[in-house]
Amino acid sequence: GAGVSQSPSNKVTEKGKDVELRCDPISGHTALYWYRQRLGQGLEFLIYFQGNSAPDKSGLPSDRFSAERTGESVSTLTIQRTQQEDSAVYLCASSLGRNYNSPLHFGNGTRLTVT
Amino acid sequence: EDKVVQSPLSLVVHEGDTVTLNCSYEVTNFRSLLWYKQEKKAPTFLFMLTSSGIEKKSGRLSSILDKKELFSILNITATQTGDSAVYLCAPALAGTASKLTFGTGTRLQVTL
Numbered sequence A: 001g002a003g004v005s006q007s008p009s010n011k012v013t014e015k016g017k018d019v020e021l022r023c024d025p026i027s028g029h030t031a032l033y034w035y036r037q038r039l040g041q042g043l044e045f046l047i048y049f050q051g052n053s054a055p056d057k058s059g060l061p062s063d064r065f066s067a068e069r070t071g072e073s074v075s076t077l078t079i080q081r082t083q084q085e086d087s088a089v090y091l092c093a094s095s096l097g098r099n100y101n102s103p104l105h106f107g108n109g110t111r112l113t114v115t
Numbered sequence B: 001e002d003k004v005v006q007s008p009l010s011l012v013v014h015e016g017d018t019v020t021l022n023c024s025y026e027v028t029n030f031r032s033l034l035w036y037k038q039e040k041k042a043p044t045f046l047f048m049l050t051s052s053g054i055e056k057k058s059g060r061l062s063s064i065l066d067k068k069e070l071f072s073i074l075n076i077t078a079t080q081t082g083d084s085a086v087y088l089c090a091p092a093l094a095g096t097a098s099k100l101t102f103g104t105g106t107r108l109q110v111t112l
Helices: none
Strands: A004-007 A010-013 A019-024 A031-037 A044-050 A065-069 A073-080 A087-095 A110-114 B005-009 B011-014 B021-026 B028-038 B044-049 B056-058 B060-065 B071-076 B084-094 B106-111
Touching: A004 A087, A010 A087, A019 A087, A019 A110, A031 B071, A044 A065, A044 A073, A073 A087, B005 B084, B011 B021, B021 B028, B021 B084, B021 B106, B028 B071, B044 B056, B044 B060, B044 B071, B071 B084
Parallel strands: A010 A110, B011 B106
Antiparallel strands: A004 A019, A019 A073, A031 A044, A031 A087, A065 A073, A087 A110, B005 B021, B021 B071, B028 B044, B028 B084, B056 B060, B060 B071, B084 B106
């Protein structure tokens, strides 16, 4: 597609339920990033995938958070046993990868509300 | 630990004013500095700066990088209400650690 696509655009879930967020990066982009943005806050790095290398998971806030990526395509971010503090916009971005000095291109995000 | 500081945190100006937004950084393995504009949803890319002292321009926006003093500025001349947004900067790192660490941003509001 023309840009990074994320789904769903909005998700409301009850505390304690699991949620899965999806990201389709730009075709040909080997690098994929997940960020979290709480209301009125900056972008908080969660995880970074680069090709077939082991992902950089250093930003995941707890073991309730996990992410997968199949090859250089779709990624899913899973939050288990959601808590109210997980409410935020989850942004995905992709880029050509570390061998290229190229910018990140962001999707429109998934707004997650945990009630 | 990587550090990115943006100033001011917020700014209110009248249409037609010129503004300067600041970004200072302390990172290891610096590669380039990126500026983004965030309105309601996704941040949109503005500039990538790799070399010191070379100004990049796009319409009324311009930006420059100082790699010695570790900062960058984003200028907006003749501001318009459509410039109202949060402006984010992020130093990109070389090598395997190429994730972007964003500053908290400068919230710009342009009033009539």
